[in-house]
Amino acid sequence: MxxxxxxYSEGAHPNILRALDMINYHQNNSYGLDTHSDSARELIQEVLEDYSVDIHFIAGGTLTNLTFISHILRPYEAVVSTETGHINTHETGAIEATGHKVYPVLTEDGKLTPDLIRPVLDLHENEHWVEPRLVYVSNPTEVGTVYTKEELENLYAFCKRHQLYFYIDGARLAAALAASEHTHLTFPDMPKLCDAFYIGGTKVGAMFGEALVLVNEDFKEHFRFNMKQHGAILAKGWIMGVQFEELFKDNLYVRxxxxxxxxxxxxxxxxxxxxxxxxxxxxxxxxxxxxxxxxxxxxxxxxxxxxxxxxxxxxxxxxxxxxxxxxxxxxxxxxxxxxxxxxxx
Amino acid sequence: MxxxxxxYSEGAHPNILRALDMINYHQNNSYGLDTHSDSARELIQEVLEDYSVDIHFIAGGTLTNLTFISHILRPYEAVVSTETGHINTHETGAIEATGHKVYPVLTEDGKLTPDLIRPVLDLHENEHWVEPRLVYVSNPTEVGTVYTKEELENLYAFCKRHQLYFYIDGARLAAALAASEHTHLTFPDMPKLCDAFYIGGTKVGAMFGEALVLVNEDFKEHFRFNMKQHGAILAKGWIMGVQFEELFKDNLYVRxxxxxxxxxxxxxxxxxxxxxxxxxxxxxxxxxxxxxxxxxxxxxxxxxxxxxxxxxxxxxxxxxxxxxxxxxxxxxxxxxxxxxxxxxx
Amino acid sequence: MxxxxxxYSEGAHPNILRALDMINYHQNNSYGLDTHSDSARELIQEVLEDYSVDIHFIAGGTLTNLTFISHILRPYEAVVSTETGHINTHETGAIEATGHKVYPVLTEDGKLTPDLIRPVLDLHENEHWVEPRLVYVSNPTEVGTVYTKEELENLYAFCKRHQLYFYIDGARLAAALAASEHTHLTFPDMPKLCDAFYIGGTKVGAMFGEALVLVNEDFKEHFRFNMKQHGAILAKGWIMGVQFEELFKDNLYVRxxxxxxxxxxxxxxxxxxxxxxxxxxxxxxxxxxxxxxxxxxxxxxxxxxxxxxxxxxxxxxxxxxxxxxxxxxxxxxxxxxxxxxxxxx
Amino acid sequence: MxxxxxxYSEGAHPNILRALDMINYHQNNSYGLDTHSDSARELIQEVLEDYSVDIHFIAGGTLTNLTFISHILRPYEAVVSTETGHINTHETGAIEATGHKVYPVLTEDGKLTPDLIRPVLDLHENEHWVEPRLVYVSNPTEVGTVYTKEELENLYAFCKRHQLYFYIDGARLAAALAASEHTHLTFPDMPKLCDAFYIGGTKVGAMFGEALVLVNEDFKEHFRFNMKQHGAILAKGWIMGVQFEELFKDNLYVRxxxxxxxxxxxxxxxxxxxxxxxxxxxxxxxxxxxxxxxxxxxxxxxxxxxxxxxxxxxxxxxxxxxxxxxxxxxxxxxxxxxxxxxxxx
The missing domain is CATH 3.90.1150.10 (Aspartate Aminotransferase, domain 1)
Structure with a gap:
């Protein structure tokens, strides 16, 4: 049948298997501090046309989301998400398990807009309420719709005006980039459109692994502490490094x-x-x-x-x-x- | 140099790479509910000579420890560990991050004994103290010593008498089993010696992945909920299934x-x-x-x-x-x- | 003005101040294990016509809710509440801070019904979702409406059929009981209508203090451990004991x-x-x-x-x-x- | 007997009961934003000779410690305490329940010194370890010893050199101040000797209540959010305000x-x-x-x-x-x- x-029913792109095979007996530094991970980071920075971003490889999407969100929020801060957002539905309360409320917003098409976020800010007026601090979207969304570059620009401008962080879950980012006649979105736009995002590997040719891109300076320090605390540092980190090296050669990822x-x-x-x-x-x-x-x-x-x-x-x-x-x-x-x-x- | x-400086045993390559385009059920994971579970049960245990594959040791421990403890319950225990030193407070105290015990040789645990129980007398509930050991330990089968039997008997759970971190279990002239320990002993343990793959031929074995009936229900909440369910779970299939063919793991x-x-x-x-x-x-x-x-x-x-x-x-x-x-x-x-x- | x-703008009922003054120099056991707390517990049990319930005095409503809910839920379990529920709005994410999702349900009048809960259960089908486990209502609600005895009976029967716990936040329970021509609700009904509830003192004549009533046997053991862990055991616990002694003499509470x-x-x-x-x-x-x-x-x-x-x-x-x-x-x-x-x- | x-076996100083009685029917702002709390804050600032500190009243010591510590630490940061420290023994893992490790240091006399802290810093070298960030002491200590002003000065200077916060649990601060021939400690010294401390009321004449004094600017913003989240904002906050007003009139506290x-x-x-x-x-x-x-x-x-x-x-x-x-x-x-x-x- x-x-x-x-x-995510099949294995990895053959280039990846070949590369892993080739270096199988090389000795590598552990915990993602190896040359393959470094080279993958550089390839991604090059594609993003931004060498200031920090990049961390994490084994899966839920682990990426919970590690990132728990790192950047203070205890009383909350995430604003669509009701259909992956973190609000399909992650078994992973964000709440790190102590943070996910505030769900009803939408027609799985997409947030400034007009949908504004009333949430109005409602949360003082210390009896959580403090909305992060806006979470997925692009493409969980119902298959996409944000255009212009929509993301508007959202990010709105977020900055209201001291909100803006984060894009890119589990299927390749598809949003490939649908550029609809989204007008290219890789170099991404670091200009948000405080952080991740480039999903699991659903785009990798065996596993997501590349979290930290744009906002405030997020960078001590991030690896939070990763280790959540079990998100892989001993043989280069296994992810090699995969992203392959995905970011010759534009393979978008292809x-x-x-x-x-x-x-x-x-x-x-x-x-x-x-x-x-x-x-x-x-x-x-x-x-x-x-x-x-x-x-x-x-x-x-x-x-x-x-x-x-x-x-x-x-x-x-x-x-x-x-x-x-x-x-x-x-x-x-x-x-x-x-x-x-x-x- | x-x-x-x-x-954990090199890749995977060649059998594993070969097997992954061979099934690369097969379609698999996701989230560890696939035929390779099932077959790996059976191979492990066979080697353990115990078909009643539940087995879950998780990407790394810290993620395994924190998912397991947060699943079995109630909020006020604590873990007893040697001061040198991995969870007490090298996991960036992962257990505490799930809300539980790790109570450190000083030892000569990295090994716990009933005599070292008893005073901890005496000290924790009422609701002003955490309730010691889980005894955590690694075999081999973090300083290279090993527990013999007899020592583990004594510890487990002590634990059962005092309503303590007993858990063995087997990141390097293969070495403890291979050193059987010192430890007298075989695979079939393991489920008789503790409430749960994990069989480390990362340090024994896998690219990544540990096999958590739940022996105690009380731990089994809803365990996958806790896994998902901690980002410990891999979308392409069969990648671990295949690895453990290979490791448990022809006694490869112990070899x-x-x-x-x-x-x-x-x-x-x-x-x-x-x-x-x-x-x-x-x-x-x-x-x-x-x-x-x-x-x-x-x-x-x-x-x-x-x-x-x-x-x-x-x-x-x-x-x-x-x-x-x-x-x-x-x-x-x-x-x-x-x-x-x-x-x- | x-x-x-x-x-909660004024102090305490004069009987309370008088009683505190009278015993001011008596020596009491600490931490709520004193004769006044015991006697208050008995007075409440008498009014409830149920001597099997456990009663704990806690300084405020949010502290009561978070201590109770974190005690009874396992990590992946969630609370179902109306969107206007106090725990969903005015407690600064206190429940999420203990790791649990609050699932909000839209209502017309601030009241939950089986028909509103059923779709929530249908939606949460497997380990990718949190597990709804507790139904939380306030009586009176946050918008001034009340549940009748019959409505509570229906809710509790529904909860029991679906393995859900049922908890009533009684911050203003006195008003729901006093409005008995609408609610048909009396004190002896309460332990028959839910697994736990609290009798609010702060808003009904006490300086501070709520009496949490645990009906369900499963909640009772080790509850004081969780209280202490959340700072919910008052050193001079009898200060609350004395207040509830007064409130439960001659039906003062309902009056x-x-x-x-x-x-x-x-x-x-x-x-x-x-x-x-x-x-x-x-x-x-x-x-x-x-x-x-x-x-x-x-x-x-x-x-x-x-x-x-x-x-x-x-x-x-x-x-x-x-x-x-x-x-x-x-x-x-x-x-x-x-x-x-x-x-x- | x-x-x-x-x-903490007896009630409150008679001045307190009298004052509560006198204002019993006044209408007050709730949640600690009332004139009595404000006036108590000013009286304390006057005694401390420092009008820049923020002061919050919280119902008990454990609740104060856990609210404060969870507010100031990032997820991977830890507390250094003596093994006998109250947070390490008698608070049922309250700090760990907020996600933070308490690192215990063995001492002769219940007192920390720079020489005892230094090896802890050396040990915690990278992201595999928690990051020591807060030094916690009690004065007097849990074994009845006291820190002198000079010892506290040394500790605080050491802490500042090593980017550590320094916090003094003053559950019995009155006794340390009253023993000034041993400690040379006066109230105005306190804000100069640490980043935060609390002035215990429960054990010094109040029915309940501790005054947390935040000295470090970094701690002040949004603190009430964290208080509310932990159930540490009392609805009738002025009840604590009145008590500290009385304790800080005519030097009653130290007397x-x-x-x-x-x-x-x-x-x-x-x-x-x-x-x-x-x-x-x-x-x-x-x-x-x-x-x-x-x-x-x-x-x-x-x-x-x-x-x-x-x-x-x-x-x-x-x-x-x-x-x-x-x-x-x-x-x-x-x-x-x-x-x-x-x-x-």
Whole structure:
């Protein structure tokens, strides 16, 4: 049964496996203080066109988010997130476990705006309330929408005016960059648009690993103490260094993002042709079509997808996700199958 | 400059790289719920001769310790550890960061005994004190000593009599098992000797990953919730599954432990021959020779070792560590070099 | 300027001051293990008609909530509360600071129902989500509404069916009991309606102090450890013991609740007569009238009240609060003043 | 049975009760933002001869310590304390519960010195260790010894040189000030000798309440947020304001300290006359005589004292504690009784 469930079902890009194999018996400094990690940091700085940022490699997204957020907030400070934000839903209260409230904001499309944040600031007026201090967004969001460069500029300007930090969860950043005709976003924009962000590796060709980029000077000192305290320093840190070296050679990272979006196109077109609506406009490698229940059932008999929600009693919204490793034939087969299914619907 | 600094300077056992390569494009269930992780769990259960234990793979030792300990303790409960215990020194307060006191006990040789724990229990008499609840030991210890099976039996019996949980940090468990002429310890003993332990992969042939074994029924339920909350569930969990599959085929795990000890022998003999005393009796792949300062300096000009302490004004104790990947030639070269150095001393 | 801002502006009921004076030079056991605390516990058990409950005196409401909740929840467990719940708004993230998410539920009238909780349970399906475990309500609520005995019965039955604990914040419990023609609630009902609750003293005649009542057997053991850890054991605990002894003699506690409601009646009638709507039906000592902005301004020039919200651009909702200590003359004066104000409106 | 167990067995100084009674029906601002708290703050600033310090009233010592320490430390920072320090022993891991390690230092007499702290700094060399950041002492200490002004000056100078904060737990500060012939310590010295300290009320005439004095500018901002988060803002804060107003009129605070020491003198002399040694030199209202076991038993049959330790198999060390409320007759009676007891010994 072919799976469109997520973009982390397969291993690593072959370049990565080859590189790991090649240096297997070299002796490396431990804890991320090795030459591969250093070289990966430089490659990323080069792509970002900013050599002042600090970069740390951490094994996963939740671990990155909780280590970062617990580092920058004082005990009474809180995070503002969309209700659908990953930290508010799918991290088992990881942020709260470090002592900080996540304040959820209802949205139409999974995206924060200054107008949605302003009332939160008004509400939190004194020491009986937590102090909102960090604005958290994901780009792309958890419902497949994307922030444009302009939207991020507005958000960051708003944050700076209100003494808020701005952090972008880039678990799938490659897709937001690859969808640049929608987002107008390039790597060099990123450090200008926020105080910190992470470049997701797990979902873009790495076995595991995210590159956290600290832009704001205030975050840099002692960060490794917080990493170690949360178990986020890997003994053999160069394993992540090597992976990001490969991902940042010849623009591989963004190319894998493009490839994951390309794999999605035939599915998207097939759904459009069949008049299947999407939950939100979703220009990346995740889409959320809304099927009549019967059709959803038929699909799930032959393919793995992720249940998203029931928008009404008769319909089911499923998530389809492709990746750099998605098989082109499997996509074609699905389209063929799907066209059969709707015939008999 | 050849390094004897630690046992995590090189990559992974070649079997592991090969296996990862072979399944690279397979689609796997995420979050450790895949067939490789399941098969690795079964291989470990088989070796332990206990199919009732729960096994979880976690990316590193600190992350394993903090996830486990925060799961089993209630807020006012504390851990008893030797003063040299890894959680008391080298984890940046990771346990305290989850809210729990680590109560340090002074020892001669890095090893806890019932006689050393008893006064701690006597002291903590009521609700003004934390409640000692978990006894933490490492085997081998952080100073290279080992617990025998009999010592562990005594400790566990003591713990059970006093409603204490007993947990063994097995970052280098392979070495304790390989040193069975000293420890009389075999894999099937382990689940009978404690409430939980972990089988370290990082220092024994894996790129990363530890296998936490939960023996006590009370620990099992909801453990994955705590893992996820601490960022300890890897999206591509099968990457660890595959590694432990390989380590637990044909007894590879213990054999790598043996090999790391064998590599140490020539060094040990050279030091003995030269009359260099050791900090403690240390039958595994870590030794702590005490050199006259001048000699230590000479060594450090040509080899990487880890500074341990200054036992007196004129002497320096260094840690030498070998691993499954330590080069036989490099060991021979060192011995030759060393014999030259002491001639001119 | 007379204040209707809250019900904690004045000192203690005179019986309390007298009792404290009388025993001032007696020697007492410390930490709440004294005869006055014991006798207060018995008086409360008698009124509750339940001698199996455990009772602890804690200096304030936030301290009570955070000590209790951190005691009963495991790390990954969360609280379900209304969005307006005190722990979700006015406790500066105290619950999150102990590591637990507060999941906010939108309501019309500040009251939870099984129908509002059910979707929360459905949403939280596996280890990627926190585990809802405690349902928190206040009676009366933060917007002046009350739960009836029947509503609490339904909630508790629902909670038990779904392995949820049920906890009632009774900061103003006296008012809910005094409004028994609306709530049908009596003291002996309380331990039958929830797993734990607290009887607020601060707002009902005490200088400070709340009586936390633990009904569920599972909560009782080691509770004092958690109290001490949170600084919630007072050295001179009998100071709270004496206060609750007085409050639970001759039904004083409920009588003070009645008196606070009686003081509110003239205000309520005056507003009704003037056609001023209330935010919610509010039968206790807190009401939330919605004034045209100009009128609100006039009121605030002569009286202290608490700003609640702006329901629309032209109106302002203020909180009026009375207490056992509210001066009858002051109420009369307000009514006279108010009638003058609306004449010129 | 008369109790010499502690200095918090009786109520409040009569001036306090009188003052509370007098203002009982006044309306006050809540949460410590009232005129009594303000006036108490000014009285304390006047006595300290420093109007730049911030002063907060908190209900108890543990709550003060945990609120203060969690406010000033970043997650990976730790406290250095003597092993006998109150936060290391008698606060049920309250500091660890806020995430911070307490690093215990062995001492002869319960007192820290630069020479004892230096090795701790040397040991904690990088991000694998917690970062020592706060030095915590009590004056008087938990074993009845005192720091002189000169010793505190040395400690503070050392702390400043090493980027350490210095905090003095003054649960019994009155006694250290009253023992000024030993300590040379006066109130105006205090803000010059540390970054923060608290003036204990509970053990010096108040019903409850400690005055935390923040000297270091860095600690002041947002402190009330942290207080509220830990349940350390009392709704009726003026109850503590009034108490400290009374304690700081006419030097009452130090006079109560003197009185507690005076009450101790007859006991001390009686023990000296009988050749009973003390655990440490203890010039305040706590002494720790070491009795032959039989004598200790006889004493405990007629008087309440606190067991301290068994220095050897045949002896028992008891704590005797007097207070401002200790009855002069009771002291005389004890001396008479004691002299009888030793006759028959």
């Amino acid at each position: 072919y799976s469109f469930q997520n973009d 894998l993002g493009q490839q994951s979006i390309e794999r999605m196109q035939p599915l998207k077109e097939a759904f459009e042709k069949a008049g299947i609506p999407l939950l939100c406009e979703a220009p990346t490698n995740q889409i959320f079509p809304i099927f009549p229940d019967g059709l959803a059932e038929k699909i799930n008999k032959k393919y793995l997808t992720t249940f998203q929600c029931k928008p009404d009693k008769a319909h089911t919204c499923l998530r389809f996700c492709t990746s750099w490793a998605t098989n082109e034939e499997a996509v074609k087969d699905f389209v063929k199958d799907f066209e059969e299914m709707i015939k008999t619907e | 050849y390094s004897f600094q630690n046992d 790598l432990g043996q090999q790391s000890i064998e590599r140490m022998q020539p060094l040990k003999e050279a030091f003995e021959k030269a009359g260099i005393p050791l900090l403690c009796e240390a039958p595994t792949n870590q030794i702590f020779p005490i050199f006259p300062d001048g000699l230590a300096e000479k060594i450090n000009k040509k080899y990487l070792t880890t500074f341990q302490c200054k036992p007196d004004k004129a002497h320096t104790c260094l840690r030498f560590c070998t691993s499954w990947a330590t080069n036989e030639e490099a060991v021979k070269d060192f011995v030759k070099d060393f014999e030259e150095m002491i001639k001119t001393e | 007379y204040s209707f801002q809250n019900d 003070l609740g009645q008196q606070s409601i009686e003081r509110m009646q003239p205000l309520k009638e005056a507003f009704e007569k003037a056609g001023i709507p209330l935010l919610c039906e509010a039968p206790t000592n807190q009401i939330f009238p919605i004034f045209p902005d100009g009128l609100a301004e006039k009121i605030n020039k002569k009286y202290l009240t608490t700003f609640q919200c702006k329901p629309d651009k032209a109106h302002t909702c203020l909180r009026f609060c009375t207490s056992w200590a509210t001066n009858e003359e002051a109420v009369k004066d307000f009514v006279k003043d108010f009638e003058e104000m609306i004449k010129t409106e | 008369y109790s010499f167990q502690n200095d 109560l300290g003197q009185q507690s020491i005076e009450r101790m003198q007859p006991l001390k002399e009686a023990f000296e006359k009988a050749g009973i040694p003390l655990l440490c030199e203890a010039p305040t209202n706590q002494i720790f005589p070491i009795f032959p076991d039989g004598l200790a038993e006889k004493i405990n049959k007629k008087y309440l004292t606190t067991f301290q330790c068994k220095p050897d198999k045949a002896h028992t060390c008891l704590r005797f504690c007097t207070s401002w409320a200790t009855n002069e007759e009771a002291v005389k009676d004890f001396v008479k009784d004691f002299e009888e007891m030793i006759k028959t010994e």
